[in-house]
Amino acid sequence: MATVISVDGLRKTYGSTVAVRDVSFTVDAGEIFGLLGPNGAGKTTTVECVQGLRRADEGTITVLGLDPATQTAELRRRIGSQLQESALPDRIKVWEALELFTTLAPGAAHWPTLMEQWGLSGKRDATFGSLSGGQQQRLFVALALVNEPEAVFLDEMTTGLDPAARRVAWSLIREIRERGTTVVLVTHLMDEAEALCDRVAIVDGGRIVDLDTPQGLIARHAGQVEVRFSAHLDDLSWLEAIDGVERAGRRGNQVEIAGRGPVLALVASALVERGIAPEDLRVERSTLEDVFLTLTGGPA
Amino acid sequence: MRALARTTWVELKLFRREPLTVAVTLGLPLVLLFVLGGVFGNTPDPEVYRGVGPMDYYVPAYIGLVIASLGIVGLPAHLSAYRERGVLRRFVASSVPMWAVIGAQVMVTLVVAFLGSVLLITVASVTYDIHFPSSVPLVVGGFFLSGLSFSAIGVFLGSAFPTARAAQGAGLMLWFVMMILGGAGPPPEVLTEGMRAVGDATPVRHVILLLQDAWLGFGWNWTETLIVAVFMAGAVLVTILLTRGRLGRER
Numbered sequence: 345m346a347t348v349i350s351v352d353g354l355r356k357t358y359g360s361t362v363a364v365r366d367v368s369f370t371v372d373a374g375e376i377f378g379l380l381g382p383n384g385a386g387k388t389t390t391v392e393c394v395q396g397l398r399r400a401d402e403g404t405i406t407v408l409g410l411d412p413a414t415q416t417a418e419l420r421r422r423i424g425s426q427l428q429e430s431a432l433p434d435r436i437k438v439w440e441a442l443e444l445f446t447t448l449a450p451g452a453a454h455w456p457t458l459m460e461q462w463g464l465s466g467k468r469d470a471t472f473g474s475l476s477g478g479q480q481q482r483l484f485v486a487l488a489l490v491n492e493p494e495a496v497f498l499d500e501m502t503t504g505l506d507p508a509a510r511r512v513a514w515s516l517i518r519e520i521r522e523r524g525t526t527v528v529l530v531t532h533l534m535d536e537a538e539a540l541c542d543r544v545a546i547v548d549g550g551r552i553v554d555l556d557t558p559q560g561l562i563a564r565h566a567g568q569v570e571v572r573f574s575a576h577l578d579d580l581s582w583l584e585a586i587d588g589v590e591r592a593g594r595r596g597n598q599v600e601i602a603g604r605g606p607v608l609a610l611v612a613s614a615l616v617e618r619g620i621a622p623e624d625l626r627v628e629r630s631t632l633e634d635v636f637l638t639l640t641g642g643p644a
Numbered sequence: 645m646r647a648l649a650r651t652t653w654v655e656l657k658l659f660r661r662e663p664l665t666v667a668v669t670l671g672l673p674l675v676l677l678f679v680l681g682g683v684f685g686n687t688p689d690p691e692v693y694r695g696v697g698p699m700d701y702y703v704p705a706y707i708g709l710v711i712a713s714l715g716i717v718g719l720p721a722h723l724s725a726y727r728e729r730g731v732l733r734r735f736v737a738s739s740v741p742m743w744a745v746i747g748a749q750v751m752v753t754l755v756v757a758f759l760g761s762v763l764l765i766t767v768a769s770v771t772y773d774i775h776f777p778s779s780v781p782l783v784v785g786g787f788f789l790s791g792l793s794f795s796a797i798g799v800f801l802g803s804a805f806p807t808a809r810a811a812q813g814a815g816l817m818l819w820f821v822m823m824i825l826g827g828a829g830p831p832p833e834v835l836t837e838g839m840r841a842v843g844d845a846t847p848v849r850h851v852i853l854l855l856q857d858a859w860l861g862f863g864w865n866w867t868e869t870l871i872v873a874v875f876m877a878g879a880v881l882v883t884i885l886l887t888r889g890r891l892g893r894e895r
């Protein structure tokens with residue numbers, strides 16, 4: 345698959361603060377690539393260097409075959425940017441902003457469709473300053489898409505969106521990807537990254553600490569499975585003997601088993617063999633959130 | 645060019661939606677004109693006002709003042725607020741060229757200054773018996789040169805200061821100095837030598853002389869043209885050096 349973005353050895357400092365150090369990754373065409381990390385990790389700095397909005401101190405960046413530092417104007421025409429921090433003039437109306445940016449983008453999208461899709465039709469004549477935070481955010485995403493970009497950068501796109509609007513945004517992003525657009529997504533929402541991203545880079549302290557598919561990350565860093573059920577058991581040693589089980593414990597009549605691999609199936613069959621059929625047998629798998637907390641040193 | 649036309653059109657609409665700014669920009673020179681007209685009338689006195697009637701002196705001077713207000717108060721406040729709030733980033737990231745954003749500010753300055761001047765002339769000619777310009781083309785030429793020069797100074801102020809507040813403060817301070825000592829306040833003939841020297845150092849002094857000469861029939865003043873052009877070139881140069889063409893982007 346064609347590489348759309350390649351970053352090699354990116355470094356960026358602000359005075360004495362090293363915001364990003366030795367970051368390297370590639371993004372393939374049509375991929376949704378996520379950047380996850382705690383506040384101040386260097387995500388925004390990274391994506392803004394890639395978009396040519398900040399100049400890298402060191403490293404090579406190529407986006408759609410262009411150098412963001414020197415071929416900025418052409419790059420801008422071919423990418424879409426929803427910036428974490430930006431604004432429009434307070435008194436500009438929603439339709440005016442969409443129309444202005446559309447007429448300046450060659451081969452632009454039909455802006456009334458975007459306005460409709462991002463739920464802004466009712467706010468067509470409202471001024472930017474009068475929009476709610478979530479509405480402003482949706483306008484920014486719509487504006488990032490007016491030029492039918494080949495790659496789109498979304499920096500905390502769903503911040504401030506209500507749960508319903510967030511789901512709509514997710515499905516619109518999937519649609520954009522179906523059309524072949526590459527998406528780079530910075531987010532703090534683990535469920536968003538798990539639901540949307542093909543691959544995720546975990547960034548911490550200006551470095552990429554790991555990069556894989558969400559499932560790959562979970563398997564590697566938080567592959568633990570927890571199985572729980574209620575039963576009156578005195579002896580748990582036979583449960584601990586099951587392949588893959590690492591630990592079995594009891595809290596009242598709640599039995600908790602932790603392990604790796606197909607633990608649920610093995611535990612279930614062992615229970616049935618002994619004539620125990622708990623009705624509340626359930627499994628809890630690790631999520632990206634556990635990976636995040638493990639890798640970025642949060643509470644484990 | 646299309647980018648400039650579109651952004652200018654939008655900026656003009658935005659300006660119209662700021663009733664307070666419109667009122668102050670267009671109304672303040674009128675108020676000053678009435679006060680001074682009420683005090684001095686329009687009878688020529690050979691000792692002051694370059695020997696012409698006070699109102700004949702003040703009308704072209706106020707055209708200069710309108711241009712100066714828009715250039716050093718309005719434009720920097722607008723531009724630095726855009727920069728501070730991230731509007732410039734938004735525009736630049738959306739392929740609106742930086743030169744079009746700045747160009748639109750300049751166009752708005754020129755258009756509004758033009759409307760303000762027309763209003764001023766109309767009101768002055770209705771209420772006082774002012775002389776009309778000896779040469780309309782020269783006045784228009786002086787107007788555009790002055791407008792461009794003050795726009796350049798405004799762009800400099802708007803990009804040089806770290807915050808919008810600082811840019812606004814500096815702009816207002818300059819405006820008061822220019823207003824009082826630059827020839828739009830008391831007649832320069834009554835100022836002390838020191839005050840006159842300060843006034844002569846302000847660009848508005850030269851814009852006013854350029855406009856007055858064209859208006860009052862003293863012809864096109866090449867010395868003032870040169871000075872106004874030097875202010876413009878200097879402002880452009882310093883702005884380019886200062887921002888290294890990276891206004892709206894981070895270092």
Ligand SMILES: Nc1ncnc2c1ncn2[C@@H]1O[C@H](COP(=O)(O)OP(=O)(O)OP(=O)(O)O)[C@@H](O)[C@H]1O
Binds near residue numbers: 358361382383428
């Ligand atoms: N313009 C700037 N000037 C100085 N330091 C900056 C600037 N922008 C970012 N930094 C610093 O660089 C580091 C990385 O910031 P960055 O905005 O890239 O983080 P982030 O991962 O996007 O964080 P968040 O999740 O809070 O958005 C932080 O320590 C921040 O303080």
Ligand SMILES: [Mg+2]
Binds near residue numbers: 387388389428499
């Ligand atoms: Mg950020």
